[in-house]
Amino acid sequence: MAKQPMLKFVNIERDMPEKRPPDLRRSDFHEIYAEYADTKAKEQSSRCSQCGVPYCQSHCPLQNNIPDWLRLTAEGRLQEAYEVSQATNTFPEICGRICPQDRLCEGNCVIEQSGHGTVTIGAVEKYITDTAWEQGWVKPIAPSVERAESVGIIGAGPGGLAAADVLRRAGVQVTIYDRYDRAGGLLIYGIPGFKLEKDVVMRRNKQLEDGGVTFVLNCDVGNDISFADIRAKHDAVIIATGVYKTREIRAPGVGGLGVERAIDFLTASNRKSFGDTVEEFESGRLDAKGKKVVVIGGGDTAMDCVRTSIRQGAESVKCLYRRDRANMPGSQREVQNAEEEGVVFEWLTAPKGFVGDPVTGVMVQKMRLGQPDVTGRQAPELIEGSDYVEDADLVIMALGFEPEDLPTLWSEPDLPVNRWGTIKADYVTGATALEGVYAVGDIVRGASLVVWAIKDGRDCAETILAKLALPQAVAAE
Template sequence: MAKQRMLQFVTVERDMPEKRDANVRNKDFHEIYQEYAAAKAQEQASRCSQCGVPYCQSHCPLHNNIPDWLRLTAEGRLQEAYEVSQATNTFPEICGRICPQDRLCEGNCVIEQSGHGTVTIGSVEKYITDTAWENGWVKPVAPKHERTESVGIIGAGPGGLAAADALRRQGVQVTVYDRYDRAGGLLTYGIPGFKLEKPVVMQRIEQLEKGGVTFVLNCNVGEDISFAEIREKHDAVLIATGVYKSRDLGGPGSGAKGIVRALDYLTASNRASFGDVVPELESGELNAKGKKVVVIGGGDTAMDCVRTAIRQGAESVKCLYRRDRANMPGSQREVQNAEEEGVQFEWLTAPKGFAGDDSVTGVMVQRMRLGAPDASGRRSPEPIEGEDYVEEADLVIKALGFEPEALPTLWGEEALEVTRWGTIKADFRTHETSLPGVFAVGDIVRGASLVVWAIADGREAAESILAHLDAAPAVAAE
């Protein structure tokens, strides 16, 4: 195939994969974007300017070699493009789907700054790896030499899985412990199928299993096995539990039926997509069908909830957020998708309580305005006196973010140092904690963050764990 020139951004316009019609996609949980055809992927990749200082790469937590795999895609050299992509990213097909590219690589694209529209990096990344899976280029891990040392990883989310992959490639024996019945963490049970279809996650789990990673599921550390036992069994331990404790919301009526946590709601919906029987869905407790739904929060989890409620057949779905659209933490792309699908946003509104005796009938809403900037530079919301009303609701979903569980207490390991926020203290270079041979990565260190940062942490920690194993004195045979 003749090579295609790069720097086509002057003559070729940015063109995202087509979205399925909003009135069709809002009735199912399939991904909303169509696949690129080969010619379209090549065309869009050819828009890259191949700039000398690739800001897309430097603003990617994994520092993916984006210009090179865009060039290889434009030239039709897809297997090489996949190999370059896989060299720095354990799960490129997942990042291509769920990374907030508008805030990372694409948001820092040089041609975007010149007014030509960014290269569609995420969509091309997804196309490359989906093609690799279809063509059998993705192989199970096959280390050249097996090592005798073993590493226990607590948490089968993106950070733990990325570390497991990297360690197995070096021949380390890896066991992953997770509280759920399927591996994947939030990739499996937190993110809805319309953003990340579950077979995409499951094929990676299967690849790791075929490569020799052992999964111990339905295993609650501190109950089914102690943290001390895990340390005893392994030469090093990696904590990658994520943060699962939901931030709560008080106020009058906050204990009424029909007020639920975002993660419970999303997990129930995702379980149903696997064909599981979910009693809370059958009973209506975690089902939006026919209900007036109010979601409280403005992050990506809130966006997942409102879009799930639409698909479950809610009568109406409203999202309350205390700041305005420009100051919300969630992806603007997700807000647009939600609006297209029928979600209404009530900006500058905050809950102050709930109406209803036994079951919730509404949210008491206080109108807000933006005042002076806070410590982070964002303008702080402040109430407007006398401006309040009741928003009718049969189901209220709290999507206010997540906090770490008190792991030292839960695990009976008070020597595990944590910050004042409850996150684990870990060296920012090596990821080692206050306990020798125990490392920690992802949200349990950072607080609630992005999947791509967890992957980056997991890969880095694997390098540190290997160095730790190499430095450990050999145990004499008895």
Template sequence: MATQKMLKFVTLKKETPEKRPADQRAQDFAEIYREFADAKAAEQASRCSQCGVPYCQSHCPLHNNIPDWLRLTAEGRLQEAYEISQATNTFPEICGRICPQDRLCEGNCVIEQSGHGTVTIGSVEKYITDTAWEEGWVKPIRPSMERPESVGIIGAGPGGLAAADVLRRRGVQVTVYDRYDRAGGLLTYGIPGFKLEKPVVMQRIEQLEAGGVQFVLNCTVGKDLTFDAIRGQHDAVLIATGVYKIREIEAPGSGAAGIVKALDYLTASNRKSFGDEVPEFDSGELNAEGKRVVVIGGGDTAMDCVRTAIRQGATSVKCLYRRDKANMPGSQREVQNAEEEGVEFVWLSAPRGFAGGTKVEGVMVQRMRLGAPDASGRQSPEVIEGADYVEPADLVVQALGFEPEALPTLWGVPELAVTRWGTIKADFRTHATSLPGVYAAGDIVRGASLVVWAIRDGREAAEAIMDYLAQSASVAAE
């Protein structure tokens, strides 16, 4: 019976794909996890308890049909497993690599709660999708019927690309505008190759292009092309720009050379992996080789920066975070990987300023302790008086999070409503903005968040745009 292939969590232990040794993987930007073999993927998938109420699915932002494709994998029906996984997720091969499964699906697995160790959902998802690409199961989009309506999407990150995929499958003409020379947004230039190798992103973009999605790259809206011009060319517009403005430290000495923004630093490194000319990297400005590096921040971007610095040959890499390890926002799995690779974490510490003159020589650090909880329930850090010291540094990377750019001002559309945080104000169901026919999705609406949430928002916005196009066509026909 098919059911005998499942429910094996009692006899089979949790196993994750083998990690490359830390000293080996710290020498390059290749992904650190090896691939599951076919038998191992089936074995680990068979540990799923096939619960009646699958918490893994309900805690996935995309509500992926996880138990179904785990069962199909256990039965060796990989093509069907892939079809089920991609039915709700535009980029399963990407989510399988970079989603914080420990906080989402795997962290809410029923057998994890019972003490048997979670099903390794992300690794199986990555395996079945990589197999799908290798076997040629991933086909270009071929709409059953072409439609005359066109949609312009501003931003070629995960939200914009997810919407483009949904719309194109319905036959809509789609044009994606992006400021960079390659599509993918932070998938391409923000996330390092050791978490997400770039051919994985490029093959998906090529699939979208082969399916008829048009890309207009090196195009900065408000500079190379006005927002009104884009609105005039399309029946509907989706804003999916993400949030790219780095929060900067305002402290004595913050203007010194050697203090850089996380995104600039990561982008330079990723561009080198493509073989691009990067003068800021070659000059040493955005290169950690031979330097004492201090990264300020505790999120996933900070983890990307410290692990990149290790691979670039820094003499030392330290991460300053104002709370303790239990309260940091980044993935605990990423912290573990960083520690294995030689990163030193300096908990309960915050910058008060920077030592040196025109060139940074160190970070003036305030020691902290955790006090009473704040409004979110997390303990607030408090300064320990008289415990300051200077942490020597040749390169300081600011990784304190991202904020939205002032799009109404940059684009000359003051009527585009924003929230008090500067994010675009959009209906939480339809993603419609204050402008007729204009929608917004992803981080530019919800603030800096996960790739999987951007994919969900993009897919939802695409469905709402389809309803809007249908209503417009109905009105035009009357």
């Protein structure tokens, strides 16, 4: 009888890939985790309990068949593990790097709840697909039949790219329109390289382009081409723009020099990593070097900003968040990484205003947690008389994102939006009230996770394929 390769969580401890020392990773934008070796990947996968009700899978937006690809990895059947992983996830190597596993799959691992430490699902997922690329197991997109219908996708972020992949594999003609000069959306210009190195994204972009997807870049819908023209060109249109409008606060000094938006700061940094000339960076405006940096916010974008500031050589980096550590929305793993790298967190603090133009400080109010709000989280309350000024040469606002006013920008008043400005669309199919128009990702959900955008893109593409089913395509098969 073959030896049982699984259920080894009692004897084998959880072991993440080795993390580069903070003093080394502070000086560059390379990813901080090393790759598993084959033996280590098998060992860690073998810790899976193969439970009858896999909560890791049910708490994954893509419903990834995690227990099966962990078992296949433990058995040394890595190519099969990749095929199982790829069957439900268009970009597993990206999700393995940036998904908040501590809140999703790993956070719901049964053995974690029994005190043995979760299976390192994200690290194994990353290892499987990185190995697949190295070994040539990732096959080109090669439709068995070409279809006449075409789909236009507005937005080259994860939702749009995932939809394009599914549609193109079925032979549909796909054109992606994006305002930026590189495809990838926030994967390229929002998320720093120390979490997601850019060649990982560019490799997928090339796969799509080589597979026949047409990219129309530097294309601002509403200016360079109208929404009506895109609808006229295609049999269906998917809106996958994401949400890029920065949520603002009203406070004295908010418009002063040195009070900057997170998206501008991160985009400038990522452009520099490509070797682009970035005027705002060269002038020092969006360069944290030698500055006292204060980042306002507690989500993953704030974590990206504080850790980027460290790498740019800031004199000091502080993060202000109005709740405590336990109630922050960002990944706890990211907070730990930031603290290791020298970031100081000022919990239960909120900005009241800004001093100077250029900025010299943040007027800070101390908070305490009161009764739960409508979301069930304890609402922050001001502590009267606790104000103080935090010195700052650069303040980065990372308070989240809101949708742009697409009906106005695109001269399409019939585009259905709700009171928050996000598009009204079916959460499963992506269908809107406009015939042939679909929407996926953050422009429907509001600012959310990459993995949800991938799911939405895939589901929407399958819906379109069912609706566009061609008699000639069926006949050709």
